[in-house]
Amino acid sequence: MLSSVKTVERERARKLRREEGCSVKELAALLGVSRSSVSLWVRDIELTEEQRECLRRRMGGRIDGSRANAVIARERRTAAQAAGRARAERGELLHAAGCMLFWAEGSRSRNRIEFVNSDPAMVRFFLRFLRSCYEVTDSRVTVTCNLFADHEARQREVEDFWLSTLALPRTQLRKSTINRYSKYSQKKRRNKLPYGTCRVAVCDTALVQNLYGVIQEYGGFEREEWLM
Structure with missing residues (x-):
């Protein structure tokens, strides 16, 4: 279960995501929590097209539209990993065995x-x-x-x-x-x-990233390059 502090942070993260369209990175910095936690909390809240455009503008013209889209795509990958971390908590034997087999023998890419x-x-x-x-x-x-x-x-x-x-x-x-x-x-x-x-x-990008999240949760580590 979440602590009372984490519950407050979670609700604040969801509110900011829904109402202001904050990115996962922005929310993590604002609330002082990990990106993986934020992704897990807000993974079901999709940004509207207007919010995505605001996100691009907040980037201050330093990056073009294609780069902004890449940032949004990265957020989706982060959210998929967060969903995988949550799945790992169920303790399903077949699921755990398959993920460990993929970690040991699979060929890993983004999608x-x-x-x-x-x-x-x-x-x-x-x-x-x-x-x-x-x-x-x-x-x-x-x-x-x-x-x-x-x-x-x-x-x-x-x-x-x-x-x-x-x-x-x-x-x-x-x-x-x-x-x-x-x-x-x-x-x-x-x-x-x-x-x-x-x-x-x-x-399947979402499936790959879900597996990466599971592996990191089971292994107790974070691997940033799997989001690249």
Whole structure:
């Protein structure tokens, strides 16, 4: 539960956000609290177009409209991270496991989730996590197979294996890549990965940032560059 002091700060933050269109950064500085706390408090309050224009004017002409839009987009990413932090407090086992797996094995960017592995059970579990915890539909998932030279003759078989494992239609398959062995590794690496590796990807800025918020909450740290 929030302390009485935090409750007052929260209500003041919401009032200023709603009535004056203050940015998360402005509210954090004014109230002397962290941006993540402010984002959590005001994440459901969207700025109106008029308030966004006022925010641009408050920037004093030092930045152009595209930069102001970037600031607003950053606020949305911050709000998504705050929502993730709140989600972490529920203590859901599948959710926690999926987020930790993404932290350990996922490829991180601002707006795209990518997960690559050679273990069918692990890739299937990660997709189960996205489907169950974030209602990610099949149409939003893309699959790319990364093959080695010894897979080339059975490329269709490998692709079908991953699609079957993930219960996805072939429409979600993207062009496979084939890695050629160097002359130094041909005898050593052949047949080590019978189905190569599989990459699943979902483009969704809010989802990515939500996961970043969860990871930071579980890990007890803040990573500013994940908002960049």
